[in-house]
Each structure stands twice: as structure tokens, then as C-alpha cells.
Amino acid sequence: MAEERTVRGALIGCGFFAENQMQAWQQLQRDGKRVEIVALCDRDPQRLAHFQTLFGIEATFTDANAMFEAFAGGGADGKDSDLDFVDIATTTQAHAALVPLAADHGVDIICQKPFAGSLETARQLIEHCKTRGVTLGIHENFRWQQAVRSTIEALRDGAIGQPFFGRISYRNGFDVYRAQPYLAEVERFIIEDLGIHVLDIARALFGEVDRLGCEIARVNPAINGEDVATMMLHHDTGVTAVVDCSYATRLADDPFPQSLIEIDGKRGSLRLRQDFTLEIHAIEGGCEIRDVRPESPAWSEAPWRPIQQSVLAFQRDWLGAQRQGRSVETRGEDNFNTLALVEAAYRAAAIHQTVVPERWER
Ligand SMILES: NC(=O)c1ccc[n+]([C@@H]2O[C@H](COP(=O)([O-])OP(=O)(O)OC[C@H]3O[C@@H](n4cnc5c(N)ncnc54)[C@H](O)[C@@H]3O)[C@@H](O)[C@H]2O)c1
Structure with missing residues (x-):
């Protein structure tokens, strides 16, 4: 050969x-x-x-x-x-x-x-x-984080049947401005920089979005943009999902940079926990616990390991x-639809109404 x-x-x-x-x-x-x-x-x-x-x-x-x-x-x-x-x-x-x-x-x-x-x-x-x-x-690497990927695969494999609710939550108090000072300057911050990844996870899990609502806030007075965003998505598949992001959340055990996921389906529920366990709760009762901790590359360092593993993947x-x-x-045409959710979120936050996101249709 x-x-x-x-x-x-x-x-x-x-x-x-x-x-x-x-x-x-x-x-x-x-x-x-x-x-x-x-x-x-x-x-x-x-x-x-x-x-x-x-x-x-x-x-x-x-x-x-x-x-x-x-x-x-x-x-x-x-x-x-x-x-x-x-x-x-x-x-x-x-x-x-x-x-x-x-x-x-x-x-x-x-x-x-x-x-x-x-x-x-x-x-x-x-x-x-x-x-x-x-x-x-x-x-677009977040859907390649081992813990997130394992959740996507469990859902696609039918572990909990047809989903009807999801929550993808990214909340921490990490000083993101230290390594990326430009993030304190931009008018659009958390949705465009970070929420874009979490919205992409929502698409990877539940498919395209037909309606989106959003509220935002700026908690840190030293920055120009929003550092908190709460979005509600309705997907073509019928799933309602909450995507919530914050860089203003103080927790003793800070989960940065993890996204935590909850999904309820007709045959059970999935919970991706901060300790890198994926719980699969079955309708028949009982709970299977999978270890979805990332295999960290040798060059990776805390707290970035899950992100660095996803870049490699x-x-x-x-x-x-x-x-x-x-x-x-995540080719251009696909990622257009993630970018469209970002645009829809800012519009929804500005008018306090639900917005229909654009979609790639050529
Ligand atoms: N996928 C992720 O998890 C993730 C995480 C952090 C940042 N990012 C993205 O990565 C990108 C870069 O972010 P960063 O924080 O590393 O920025 P940065 O400012 O640290 O680095 C950008 C570099 O590009 C150079 N540059 C800009 N315009 C150029 C041009 N026309 N020709 C040649 N060089 C040019 C700058 O001099 C700078 O060195 C952003 O789009 C950011 O959103 C992605």
C-alpha cells in the first residue's frame, strides 16, 4: 500500500x-x-x-x-x-x-x-x-470535549429515547480577561465568544433551532459587554433547551471550563456532572454511571485540559x-447555523421577544 x-x-x-x-x-x-x-x-x-x-x-x-x-x-x-x-x-x-x-x-x-x-x-x-x-x-471544539462527546453519543445511541428537555450550563467565575484582555473591551462578549460553543453543543444534541429567546446582563462593571446570558431554544425535533452562560458565578469548586448537561427523554434522563461522570437514569429504574473524564494530552495543563483535549480531537x-x-x-455551512443562533440571541435580548434564527439553505 x-x-x-x-x-x-x-x-x-x-x-x-x-x-x-x-x-x-x-x-x-x-x-x-x-x-x-x-x-x-x-x-x-x-x-x-x-x-x-x-x-x-x-x-x-x-x-x-x-x-x-x-x-x-x-x-x-x-x-x-x-x-x-x-x-x-x-x-x-x-x-x-x-x-x-x-x-x-x-x-x-x-x-x-x-x-x-x-x-x-x-x-x-x-x-x-x-x-x-x-x-x-x-x-468548533466544544462538541469534541470527551465528556460532551460521550453525552452526544449516549443520546444518539438512544440511551434515553426521544429527548424533550435539555439544559447546557456553563457557569463559572474564571478570570477570562487575563489571557484575552480584548474580551473586556468588546460590546458583545459572552454569547459571541463562549455562548457560541454552548449553542453549538445544543445543535449537536438536539438539531436545528426554530425559535430562540434570550435575556442578558452585565455583572462585572469593569467590562463593556454582557457576562451573563440565558437562552431558551425550541428545536425542530420538539426539544426545549435552556443554554445558560455566566462568567460572574462564584463557586468554591469552580467548574471552569466545563459545560454541564441535563437531558430528559421519554425513556430516561442523562446528567453530565462536574466530576466527569455521565449518569444514565433509565425509565425502568436504576442508574448507570460512566466515567467520561478526558484523556489529557501530555502538554495540557489545568484548568484547560478538557479544552486542550478537544482541540486535539x-x-x-x-x-x-x-x-x-x-x-x-462543523463545516462552514453547518457552523453558519450556530452563528445564526448568536445573532438571534442578541436580537432576542434587544427586543425581549422570541426570534426565528436564520438558517443555511443554499
Ligand atoms: N475554540 C476555542 O476554544 C477558543 C478559545 C479561545 C479563543 N478562541 C478563538 O481564537 C481566536 C484567537 O483568539 P486569541 O485569544 O488567541 O487572540 P490573540 O489576540 O491572542 O491572537 C490573535 C493573533 O492573530 C494575529 N493577527 C491578527 N490579525 C492578523 C493578520 N491579518 N495576519 C496575521 N496575524 C494576525 C495577532 O497579531 C495575534 O497574535 C478568536 O477568534 C477566539 O474567539 C477559540
Whole structure:
């Protein structure tokens, strides 16, 4: 059997979160998955130099255009580029220029969430990638957290029958502003930055949403945006779900960064607890308890381990999808519907009414 070709990528954005993405790529490489990040790009030379030292990558660029030009032509199988993919880990504002730039060079794309600042831009980016024949996968990792994934799989396997109620709760008092100071400045905070992940878990569990209501609050006076949001979702499947998020919740045993899940179904109930147990309560009585603690990568550190494990799991799946020619679950078209829930939530909070979210329908 012919040996698998090494998939060659570049990382754009050498900031706070990208360190996890680089660690995960290099772990996959060490695990023999034949993937390699061959170039780094950041407009900030200091961050670039830091990543170059940390990850031992020669080729560095402060300008993404220059990077794509440097790799233009010479790709395997007659491709336009010697890069197979780009991992865009910048904040959202930069995506509207970087995604089309990569697509125009024939390079497949992974883009961090939120992948666009508006649904209109999201539509344009999806269409642009389609026209250029490149894939657009959104780095949406929360549904890849081992505990969350186990809950999704138990539900899909029919452990409690047809669900009718869900609650996905992310409440803690973590100082998220220390590593990401820009989060204290933004006008839209917890729904756009964190709620987007929790809303995506709701879609992974219960499918598309046909109505959404939302109330928000700012508890921390030192920030500009909302740090508390409570959303009620009605899904096409008939499930009613509550998605509640807070960075203003003081608990002695802080659950950061876990999402806790409750689901009631016609044949039983699921409870994902803070101690990484998944309880499956059956209609016949009794309760099965599964240990769903994440297998933490060697490079992970508390309290980030569940997130870092999910980054590795997402990227492993992306690589598998790339080799098998299948789409990742969180491709652009799918993630458009998660982004639409974010937009719907802000609108619902502004008008204090239920909103019908937009949906990808092309
Ligand atoms: N999936 C998750 O769990 C998770 C967690 C945290 C952050 N994020 C997302 O990751 C993204 C980055 O967040 P962060 O906190 O790491 O931000 P950051 O500000 O620490 O890093 C962003 C980096 O991108 C660089 N950059 C910006 N525009 C650029 C351009 N045009 N060309 C080259 N470099 C450019 C900046 O110089 C910076 O180094 C955000 O979209 C955020 O929402 C995701």
C-alpha cells in the first residue's frame, strides 16, 4: 500500500489560543499522522518569534499574502500551492480577508470561531470557498470535549429515547480577561465568544433551532459587554433547551471550563456532572454511571485540559476527514447555523421577544 502523503499546513495568528492548536498538530505528527505545520504567520514579529522558538519552525511571515506567494505553485497532484491547508487562528476581524486569500491560492481552510462578524460575511466566505473548490472547516471544539462527546453519543445511541428537555450550563467565575484582555473591551462578549460553543453543543444534541429567546446582563462593571446570558431554544425535533452562560458565578469548586448537561427523554434522563461522570437514569429504574473524564494530552495543563483535549480531537477528526474526502461536522455551512443562533440571541435580548434564527439553505 502506498504511504500516506504528509499534509502540509501553515498557521496564521500566533496568539493565546493558537498555542494549543500548534501543540495538537505537533502531537498528531509525533503520533505518526503525517501532518506538518511548515510555516507560521503573525503580523506581530514578537509573537511570531516566540512561536518560532517554541515550535521550531523555520519559515515565518508577518504578511499572509507574502506567505501564500512564497508557497505558490509546486504543490503535490498539480495543486496551486505547496501548502495543503491553512489554520487561521486570528480573531474574527481578520477572517474576512484571510479566508478568501487562502481560497484564491487553492488552500483548504480551518478557521477559528466566530468565523465571521456577520451572517452576510459568513455567507460570502462560504460561497467564495465553494467557488474556489476549497474546504472551509470551522474550529468548533466544544462538541469534541470527551465528556460532551460521550453525552452526544449516549443520546444518539438512544440511551434515553426521544429527548424533550435539555439544559447546557456553563457557569463559572474564571478570570477570562487575563489571557484575552480584548474580551473586556468588546460590546458583545459572552454569547459571541463562549455562548457560541454552548449553542453549538445544543445543535449537536438536539438539531436545528426554530425559535430562540434570550435575556442578558452585565455583572462585572469593569467590562463593556454582557457576562451573563440565558437562552431558551425550541428545536425542530420538539426539544426545549435552556443554554445558560455566566462568567460572574462564584463557586468554591469552580467548574471552569466545563459545560454541564441535563437531558430528559421519554425513556430516561442523562446528567453530565462536574466530576466527569455521565449518569444514565433509565425509565425502568436504576442508574448507570460512566466515567467520561478526558484523556489529557501530555502538554495540557489545568484548568484547560478538557479544552486542550478537544482541540486535539477536533484536529484529529479534521485530518481524518481530509484523507477520507468527507466534510467535518462543523463545516462552514453547518457552523453558519450556530452563528445564526448568536445573532438571534442578541436580537432576542434587544427586543425581549422570541426570534426565528436564520438558517443555511443554499
Ligand atoms: N475554540 C476555542 O476554544 C477558543 C478559545 C479561545 C479563543 N478562541 C478563538 O481564537 C481566536 C484567537 O483568539 P486569541 O485569544 O488567541 O487572540 P490573540 O489576540 O491572542 O491572537 C490573535 C493573533 O492573530 C494575529 N493577527 C491578527 N490579525 C492578523 C493578520 N491579518 N495576519 C496575521 N496575524 C494576525 C495577532 O497579531 C495575534 O497574535 C478568536 O477568534 C477566539 O474567539 C477559540
